[in-house]
Amino acid sequence: MSTVVKAAIIGATGYGGVELIRLLAGHPQVEVTSVVSSSSAGAPIAEGFPHLLEIQTGMLDDVDPALIKSKADVVFLATPAGVASKIAPSLLAEGLKVIDLSGDHRLKDRAEYETWYKKEAAAQEYLDRAVFGLCEVYGDSVRGADLLSNPGCFPTATLLGLVPAVKAGMIDPASIVIDAKSGVSGAGRGLSLGNHYAEINENFKAYKLNKHQHIPEIEQVLSDAAGKKIVTTFSTHLVPMTRGIMSTMYATMNGTYANEDFVSQYRNYYEGRHFVRIRANGTYPATKEVAGSNYCDIGFAVDPRTNRVTIVSVIDNLVKGAAGQAIQNLNLMMGWDESLGLNFVPVYP
Numbered sequence: 001m002s003t004v005v006k007a008a009i010i011g012a013t014g015y016g017g018v019e020l021i022r023l024l025a026g027h028p029q030v031e032v033t034s035v036v037s038s039s040s041a042g043a044p045i046a047e048g049f050p051h052l053l054e055i056q057t058g059m060l061d062d063v064d065p066a067l068i069k070s071k072a073d074v075v076f077l078a079t080p081a082g083v084a085s086k087i088a089p090s091l092l093a094e095g096l097k098v099i100d101l102s103g104d105h106r107l108k109d110r111a112e113y114e115t116w117y118k119k120e121a122a123a124q125e126y127l128d129r130a131v132f133g134l135c136e137v138y139g140d141s142v143r144g145a146d147l148l149s150n151p152g153c154f155p156t157a158t159l160l161g162l163v164p165a166v167k168a169g170m171i172d173p174a175s176i177v178i179d180a181k182s183g184v185s186g187a188g189r190g191l192s193l194g195n196h197y198a199e200i201n202e203n204f205k206a207y208k209l210n211k212h213q214h215i216p217e218i219e220q221v222l223s224d225a226a227g228k229k230i231v232t233t234f235s236t237h238l239v240p241m242t243r244g245i246m247s248t249m250y251a252t253m254n255g256t257y258a259n260e261d262f263v264s265q266y267r268n269y270y271e272g273r274h275f276v277r278i279r280a281n282g283t284y285p286a287t288k289e290v291a292g293s294n295y296c297d298i299g300f301a302v303d304p305r306t307n308r309v310t311i312v313s314v315i316d317n318l319v320k321g322a323a324g325q326a327i328q329n330l331n332l333m334m335g336w337d338e339s340l341g342l343n344f345v346p347v348y349p
């Protein structure tokens with residue numbers, strides 16, 4: 001008999017939360033039994049999101065751990081930074097499994113979080129307890145976790161594109177430069193001047209240079225892969241599109257390699273992993289080739305003239321970068337096939 005897990009979503013009215021509802025509506029072993037809002041409890045969610053009519057029919061619940069426990073087994077926290085660290089302890093105390101989509105449980109060092117996020121960090125015991133759910137790298141430790149920290153959108157695209165080459169010693173980790181671009185939904189549903197239509201349409205801008213909160217998360221995993229402390233340059237840009245992240249990464253090679261050497265190393269590393277697709281023959285992916293799906297597509301361009309490789313990695317920020325990877329993590333936590341409920345073909349064109 002197959003298990004059905006009952007799920008609650010806190011932050012259900014945000015982009016990550018609404019995407020969780022969309023994806024879980026098609027999951028054969030998950031039922032969304034509670035959608036939670038800190039500002040609109042008591043209203044039907046479809047009132048604000050008519051695309052969910054007949055799909056999510058319940059009323060929004062209050063943020064009340066005991067109420068959530070009476071309805072659910074697992075809770076997704078799709079809340080702004082600084083919220084999950086406050087709510088997770090009481091949810092865990094109720095015996096719920098917690099999957100945190102925010103940055104609150106990703107950095108193991110409290111001081112690092114406080115430096116980059118400018119907020120109070122979660123208590124150390126919860127940072128120690130949290131498993132960092134970059135599925136294709138740390139998937140083995142996800143099974144059985146009760147506090148799962150879902151990686152950031154930029155780190156997901158970037159790290160999946162770098163870890164196999166760093167682990168194999170094919171590139172010098174100290175030489176890596178990461179040039180990343182995101183669609184506007186990456187900033188969430190809240191309004192801000194920078195994301196206003198007239199500000200971003202037909203515009204392309206760099207932001208948070210050398211100050212982005214995903215820098216320590218990327219460095220934490222790169223250092224783990226390299227076996228020594230790595231610092232890196234990571235630059236973010238906002239692109240006038242709704243969904244999608246492209247991370248373009250430059251690194252000096254430690255030897256003489258061709259594109260196909262990277263292709264075979266990456267195909268080996270990701271063997272059996274459904275959601276990473278490696279491009280061959282010197283081709284590299286575009287964001288539309290993964291839109292709406294849980295895929296991360298990666299391609300390479302070796303330059304023998306400079307002895308550098310350029311690695312291009314793309315994801316849909318709301319799927320592999322957030323809700324899709326969170327469900328992939330739930331699948332692994334439950335001991336299910338990681339692709340359960342996630343086999344979407346990208347939306348094209």
Ligand SMILES: NC(=O)C1=CN([C@@H]2O[C@H](COP(=O)(O)OP(=O)(O)OC[C@H]3O[C@@H](n4cnc5c(N)ncnc54)[C@H](OP(=O)(O)O)[C@@H]3O)[C@@H](O)[C@H]2O)C=CC1
Nearest residue numbers: 011013014015016037038039078079102153186188189322
């Ligand atoms: N957008 C993206 O591409 C990605 C986002 N993330 C991370 O996921 C999290 C959610 O992002 P996103 O959905 O884009 O953000 P949004 O701003 O779109 O949504 C966040 C939701 O959190 C709820 N919320 C706000 N304050 C509280 C609170 N104190 N208690 C409970 N709920 C609260 C709000 O809903 P209400 O008022 O109804 O409670 C709001 O709709 C963030 O931490 C983000 O950084 C991670 C990867 C990618």
Ligand SMILES: CC(=O)N[C@@H](CCC(=O)OP(=O)(O)O)C(=O)O
Nearest residue numbers: 102103152153182183186187213
């Ligand atoms: C386009 C855009 O603004 N993107 C956001 C991504 C936010 C995010 O996902 O934040 P956490 O992973 O830290 O929770 C940013 O660059 O800050």
